[in-house]
Amino acid sequence: MIHLAKEDIKHTLGKFVVTAMGVGMLLGIVLIMMGVYRGMIVDVEVLLNDLDVDLWIVQEGTLGPFAEASRVHEDLQYTIESLQGVDNSSAITFQNIQLPQGKSKVRVFAVGYDVYGGINPINPARLVTGRTLATDHYEIVVTDKTGFTLHDKIQLGRNIYTVVGVTHGSVSSGGDLLVYISLKDAQELQFSYSNKRIQTDRARGIITRDTHMVNAVIATVKPGNNVENVAGEIRKWHHKSVYTKAQQHAVLTKYVVEKSSKQIGLFTAILIIVATIIISLIIYTMTLEKMKEISIMKLIGLPNSTIVRMIVEETLLLGILAFMFGNIFSHLIYPKFPKRVVLEIPDAWMLFGMVVVASIVASFIAVKKVINADPAAAIGD
Amino acid sequence: MNDNIAIRVENICKSFGDGDSFIEVIKDASFTINKGELAALVAPSGTGKTVLLMMIGCVNEPDSGEMWIGTEKVFDNRWLTKETRKIRREKIGFIFQAHHLIPFLNIINNLILLPQTNKTDEKTSKAEARKLLHYFGIADKEKAMPSQLSGGQNQRVAIARALINNPQIILADEPTAALDTQRSVDVMKILKKIALEQEVAIIMVTHDDRMLPYCDRIMKIEDKKIVFV
Incomplete structure (x- = not known):
């Protein structure tokens, strides 16, 4: 069976790759944000672990x-x-x-x-x-x-x-x-x-x-x-306050970095939503550009499933390619950040999962457009 | 039922809107086209040619009437199958005013798209496509993209695409409108030839009177009905 998504991408390869790079940079920033959060957690523990004491006695x-x-x-x-x-x-x-x-x-x-x-x-x-x-x-x-x-x-x-x-x-x-x-x-x-x-x-x-x-x-x-x-x-x-190492660790994570981590988490979530919207708009635009061809395909008898598969595969491929570019981008720029950025593989996989889900969600509007496309629109000019 | 009949239409009607905006476009239209016949459908703009073409092409549903493609009854006041797209895929070929090839598929892939959707294996469908390309004198263009071919060559590929699934009828919507006279004549000769050789009925919408001599029958829409000239 002809792989329609592959052939379509091959036809506009440059445009597709540049688009994926753009989305990839956005995903790269998401990875960096996750890395900044991980870096904060690591930083919190550095001095505590270097001192490695059992008790902290402070003002009551x-x-x-x-x-x-x-x-x-x-x-x-x-x-x-x-x-x-x-x-x-x-x-x-x-x-x-x-x-x-x-x-x-x-x-x-x-x-x-x-x-x-x-x-x-x-x-x-x-x-x-x-x-x-x-x-x-x-x-x-x-x-x-x-x-x-x-x-x-x-x-x-x-x-x-x-x-x-x-x-x-x-x-x-x-x-x-x-x-x-x-x-x-x-x-x-x-x-x-x-x-x-x-x-x-x-x-x-x-x-x-x-x-x-x-x-x-x-x-x-x-x-x-x-x-x-x-x-x-x-x-x-x-009459002093005393904290064990574990309690001091809890104080640091709860009172020192909790708000910062929440802020970064929210920022990361917003970036993922923005990436989803951007992927969705790109796929929708790509689908609109193909509406005439889609009407023809429907008119000559291609089932919706074949056309929908093309749209979903293109969206997924865009997401995966963007994810790869995002990883490359984040690994290239993270050493330039003044504070510690820790890029972890589980975070990358989590983002990959999010990108796959986001890509599928992003393709919904385009798929709806395909299903509603009128085959009779192929007749005319 | 006569085995020689490619399409038979009995009393089909189609209207749009209701109340003040009610328009009846086709009323009790009946006709029969036999295999191997090239029929022209001639009528002024806005008289329902495209509507009729979409109904017999199983794209738009008539309001009432009966319709057979070959010996199979496909419409009896309602579609007799939910899979009208399957009927189009297996029994009907379409040729458009512009070639409307899929721009991101090369010529051979444009041709084998339908057979592969019908589960024909790649080897068989490619062999059939190459036979058609050879028949139309463009065998060397199978790897080319539509954008690399001339208008006439693309139109021949479009005709080949309409033929690849051995359809019983081909519906052609002004297939020569975008071509110059010589190329139009070439296309008409090809259509005439394939109608005879492939035993397929071709219904062609045209505004060009110069193409009518190539047709076996000429249909007109008069008072919402089909009349043969």
Whole structure:
């Protein structure tokens, strides 16, 4: 049997391929949007997994330090470490800063940690060159995407920092590039004011300021101890909010990325609907262009099923070809996105399923047009 | 029923609209065309030629009457089968004013489209198509697209398409209207020849009096009825 769809496509191959490429770019953007969402989920877990601690102790009544502002005293780490069942504890700070790079600035998320403490947030597997921090002052470990290299000098506040290590793939839960500085430097950066501000504060009678604050205390629990029990003890006696790793993960996904993921999900859904409408319009137009031929085919006796099959096959082929172009397009452009984009095969298959369904739906109007076509219209001119 | 009859029509009527817009186009039209006859249907515009052609082509349903194609009764105040498209596919060939070949199919595929729809295998249908292309002197054009052929060549392919399923009748709607005189004469000679050789009845709508000498019978629509001249 003659394959009508194949012959029709062969006849207008260039037009068909260009159309598929256009729709493909739209589908490619759908894949990228899915990848951005996946990237957000991965980013949320990077710092949490690199730290790999059992407990997060934060300001009472807050979801800190990622979902809500949290301040606790630095020396809380010693109290926590002395508790039964706690193996290690360390004070930690988080803050967004801008690193000067030439005439522009790079937004980063700085992790301040106790260099001599028992918990190092720098995952050795991510360290591509150099070392972790070794002294309390003026050393910085940066992520490669910041553009800084080993031994670069960076002006931060009143001081100059030296890059002593470069990591790869370190990002905050918000997708910002991570840098690591000592806890003392982090506190200095957070609480040191300009000379003019200090003068003004003194004139207002503000003489002292407490710089020994941190955003959280993190702790590991000794093997054989129940994490929940230790967390319960801290909540009970120290008036702090305590989250286990799983709870912190839930906080991050629920409060930090939930709205963003919903936004991306909605945007993706709209794009799929737009793609369906576009495929539908293209197929409808292609069918309208063939109405005379369709009337002739019906007049000479071709059954509707043969003509409908041609329309549906062309729609499906357009969808599949567009899907292939979409994959190529998304894989070509995703590395150029500033934040992490994770393209996953199951997402691509899910989109493929959607494209097939959308293509069939898209062909309905054209098929209706075919069924209603008047064979007598072939007679005349 | 006479085996020599290709089509027999008895008292068919067709009207459109109702109330003030009621128009009766064909009333109690009856005629018989035998196998091998080339009949011309001549009438001024708007007198119902196309309506009649669509009824005997099993495209539009008459309001009443009876109709036979060959020995098979196909209409008796209603279609006697739901598959009128099957009747068209198997018993009727169509030739149009323009060639109306499928533009995205090459010549041989245009010809074998119907036989393949009728489940004839590809080898047999291609052999039949090649025989017809040879008969019409365009055997070397089987791979060409319709856009690559002249108007006359395309019209010959269209006639070949109408013949490929060995129909009992061919309905031709002004098949020479788009051609110059010489090509029109060529087409008429071909139609005359195939009517005789293939024993098929051809009913041809035409406005061109110069083509009438090639026809065996001339039908006119007068007062909504068919009369033979």
